Amino acid sequence: MLKGRGIQPSPTTASSVAKTLALSDTNLKELIRQAVTEAINPFIARLNSLDEKIVNCQSTTTSNLNKIAEMEISTQQNRTEIKAVKRQVKSLENQVIELQIEKAKTLLRVQNFPEEAGENLRPKMAEFLAQLAGKKDKELLYEITAAFRVSSAYVSKHSLPREIFVCFSS
DSSP: OHHHHTOOOOHHHHHHHHHHHHHHHHHHHHHHHHHHHHHHHHHHHHHHHHHHHHHHHHHHHHHHHHHHHHHHHHHHHHHHHHHHHHHHHHHHHHHHHHHHHHHHHHEEEEOSOOOOTTOOHHHHHHHHHHHHHTSOHHHHHHHEEEEEEEOOHHHHHTTOOOEEEEEEOO
């Protein structure tokens, strides 16, 4: 373009322009690099923060999984202990039932038997039970170890004779 006007570019001018362009090109590249770095740095910091949070979440998850595993083991142990306790309770219930049966064999409760002042219940009960069982009253008198009256709220409330408990030898 300059040739057409009659002006000749000097060799020093062309080289200085080339140097200026080269410098501006490197400066421009550096400026772009700096601008991109400045724009990306907050995102990199945010990503690093997110990475830390992910690591924290993973460690918390691992810790929670370990706790769950421990709880499962503890729960299983508790279940076996509960089963053992249930077996013991069942055994004790059976023993109580057996004792109640044994007690029922040796203890008789009689209701609505008329009361008399100064009564001796043992011979009266031997006579009464002998009539029911078809035995001699002397045989039953030896088998009866005790006979006594017991008062209850129901009996007192309804003005009934007190109950009689008859204990037999085993």
